[in-house]
Amino acid sequence: MGAVLWLVGVLAVGVAGVYAASAVLSPRGVAGSGPFLSGAWPREHAMSRFHVRWYAVTLVFLAFDMEMVFMYPWAVVVAEVGAMAVVEMFAFLGLLLVGVLYAWREGAFRWA
Template sequence: MATVAAGYLPILLFLGVALVLSAVFVFLPMVVARMTGAHQPHPDKLSEYECGFPAFEDSRGQFDVRFYLVAILFIIFDLEAAFLFPWAVSLGEIGWVGWAAMMVFLAELIIGYIYVWKKGALEWE
């Protein structure tokens, strides 16, 4: 029975150290802020610092779904460019099979782009 408990001792030590360190990293900055006076609100601390003027509306307002569609399309075509660079560098080594695979990949992306364009996802009103 003692050997089974001894097998769990490193795990319990690791868990204990992790809990202590996480508590220190969470609560120590709060204690230091209270002791140094950094927690006291002041109008200058609460003023807008990024754009220089107050927000027009609530910062938790909802975005139009088209914003997310355009963002996803950007990521897709950005990844396409990320795939094109290594393909272009290794084209001499991968030969015609690699070239054909990339042409199939690009054809699929072009078909998807045409589909999105026809659906009107790129129109911003």
């Protein structure tokens, strides 16, 4: 862990160095400007309630995501536990895939 902290330190020094060099070398001051909008001035802030069309995908994703919590340890012990582990895990995955099929049929993966 010590070496990792050392690496993070090296990165921090590097990034700080870049910013320091930039502060010295670049023109003084910070230029303010509007965001790029093909030459127009924005009428409203871009930070807004961004309508995410794929929100249905996120919910399916969360379900599968949790699968991983158990699947990583499972991968390590399959050889010890034997066929039962494979059968159980793939039965579980099969159930989840049925959910995916349903979501697919409902058009959850096509939003545009």
